[in-house]
Amino acid sequence: MTQINIIAAIGANNEIGLNGDIPWGKFPEDLKHFKSLTIHSTIIMGRKTWESIGCKKLPNRRNIVVSRDINYLNKIKKDVNCFQSIKSAIKSVTIGDIFIIGGSEIYEQTIDLSKKIYLTQIHKSFDANTYFPMINDDDWKTVNCISSFNNDFGYSFIELDRV
Template sequence: MSMPELILIAAVAANRAIGKDNRLLWQIPADMAHFKSLTNGHTVLMGRKTWESLPARFRPLPGRRNLVVSRQADYSAPGAELAPSIESALTLATDAEKIFVIGGEEIYRQTLALAQRLEITEVHQTPDADAWFPEITATDWQETQRNPQEGYAFVTYLRR
């Protein structure tokens, strides 16, 4: 049985910023649509804080299997499956074709080394932030696709 493809998906500023006060830094409708089209029908993996940052009407994210990692044993995330660690979440989803990691910072850090692909919306801003995406190094990652837009670009990286 083959393992699922692990893909990190994020909107990342020029300074690697991804969030502040447990919120996204911008609302780009085309980015939201891009996120939905890529993740729809697949498994999404997120941390507790990312789950809590989703608007209530989008919890769980519709049309996707939602996995939430939380170390709190009594945590409740109705409509999602809970796992105490990244490892156990990935074990739960061994039957998936693709697993999209959707945040936040801590979860991205722990999964970057395991990922085969990155789907990054590069936002041409340098906002104030308190959550960051890990560095995407040219030694590990090769840009294979770039779709420039006004003020941002959709970029795909594959592991070298």
């Protein structure tokens, strides 16, 4: 049975994006973590997140991009799968787990469908204009939390399971 998971990195104020990019810039430890979790699975992203990663497929994963604009989707290369709705994107996955990789609009619409949230919590606030949806504490329990530091900030890799 395919499980839907969310994966996101958030700042101290739930921020995830600034003007189409990541607020904190490069964060190699998180990229490594992201890769280890999503490799060989299916990732689903919104059109703006697709553009934020330079419209380049992330290797060794099935990449799905959602947009309501069929003309936009028709221009995307064939090695990436495209859907006009999140529902049809999810329905197309019959093998392995799904990781919803953002952004805000897609998280908002899938958090209620998800069984797990893999959250990188950065213990610092940043300028931002895009945010992760509110997590209802009654719905989620922390099952794992590993904290560390890099040169710029402390951070925790947190795993939440739906209660």
